[in-house]
Amino acid sequence: xxxxxxxxxxxxxxxxxxxxxxxxxxxxxxxxxxxxxxxxxxxxxxxxxxxxxxxxxxxxxxxxxxxxxxxxxxxxxxxxxxxxxxxxxxxxxxxxxxxxxxxxxxxxxxxxx
Amino acid sequence: xxxxxxxxxxxxxxxxxxxxxxxxxxxxxxxxxxxxxxxxxxxxxxxxxxxxxxxxxxxxxxxxxxxxxxxxxxxxxxxxxxxxxxxxxxxxxxxxxxxxxxxxxxxxxxxxx
Numbered sequence: 620x621x622x623x624x625x626x627x628x629x630x631x632x633x634x635x636x637x638x639x640x641x642x643x644x645x646x647x648x649x650x651x652x653x654x655x656x657x658x659x660x661x662x663x664x665x666x667x668x669x670x671x672x673x674x675x676x677x678x679x680x681x682x683x684x685x686x687x688x689x690x691x692x693x694x695x696x697x698x699x700x701x702x703x704x705x706x707x708x709x710x711x712x713x714x715x716x717x718x719x720x721x722x723x724x725x726x727x728x729x730x731x732x
Numbered sequence: 733x734x735x736x737x738x739x740x741x742x743x744x745x746x747x748x749x750x751x752x753x754x755x756x757x758x759x760x761x762x763x764x765x766x767x768x769x770x771x772x773x774x775x776x777x778x779x780x781x782x783x784x785x786x787x788x789x790x791x792x793x794x795x796x797x798x799x800x801x802x803x804x805x806x807x808x809x810x811x812x813x814x815x816x817x818x819x820x821x822x823x824x825x826x827x828x829x830x831x832x833x834x835x836x837x838x839x840x841x842x843x844x845x
Contacts, residue, residue: 652833659741661822662776662835669831677832709775716831721768723775 621646625710625724632700633732640695640727642710648722650713651693652677653685655706656726662709668693669716700731734759736825736836744842745813753808753839755797755823765806766824766833767797776822782806793817815845 623644632638644651652667654677664677668687682704684696693712697704708727713719737756745751757763767779780791787799797808806823823836 650831654835659837661736661738661837662824664832664834667831675831678834711776720778720781721776721833723777725775 621722623710623712623722623724625708625727627727628725629728631730631732634701635699638697638700638729640697640708640710640729642693642695642724643691644693644710644712644722645691646712646714646722647690648712648714649690650716650719651687652711652721653683653693653695654709654711655679655704656709657706665695665708700729702731705729705731734763734825734827734832734834736823736834738821738823738836738839740839741837742840742842744844746844747815748812749843751808751810751813751817751841753821753823753841755806755808755836757804757806757823757825757834759804759825759827761827764826765797765799766826767791767795767806767808768822768824768835770820770822770838772819779808779821813841813843815843817841818843 626641653665654662663679666685668674710724711721735758739754765782768776770776782789782799790796820838822838826833
């Protein structure tokens with residue numbers, strides 16, 4: 620089944636403790652992206668990647684890192700999480716570009732205490 | 733920079749009522765426009781998209797949207813809603829040939845049985 624898989628589904632952590640949220644897609648998509656969803660603000664793009672080893676900042680990249688060493692994986696790294704990064708995170712992918720249908724993962728609810 | 737505004741944050745309707753959700757974007761060039769839907773507890777799914785051609789776009793589940801270039805709008809409509817249309821709806825815009833998809837703040841729709 621074609622899908623975007625994120626893990627974990629829920630995560631509670633403390634300020635400053637490094638964490639990684641994984642994202643994997645099995646559709647051979649070239650484009651992958653991370654969003655955070657906050658009430659009233661919709662989805663805001665954190666980082667995106669057009670292909671392996673090609674990443675770029677979205678609208679809210681501060682405090683986040685990403686890597687794209689393989690086509691299928693696009694992990695989101697929070698080196699030193701802070702409470703303002705408490706949010707619902709979504710990974711998404713599409714075949715080539717953002718003008719194509721995005722496939723979303725199920726989301727990761729992160730709470731930073 | 734592109735931006736998207738959804739003016740209604742919450743909409744409450746009864747079944748069989750008609751629905752119209754507003755979406756306005758700001759970008760001076762050619763754009764691709766999308767509506768995504770997020771059902772409770774689920775990830776985002778594409779409802780419909782506009783790239784070019786007929787400005788009236790039909791999507792899944794009886795939804796349609798009209799692109800009015802002069803008004804920078806892409807409003808979503810459904811003539812008769814069902815309880816199962818309860819969801820959050822997001823408008824999104826992508827500058828043609830760009831790599832960023834910008835979402836609006838979302839509209840929560842509650843359909844009362």
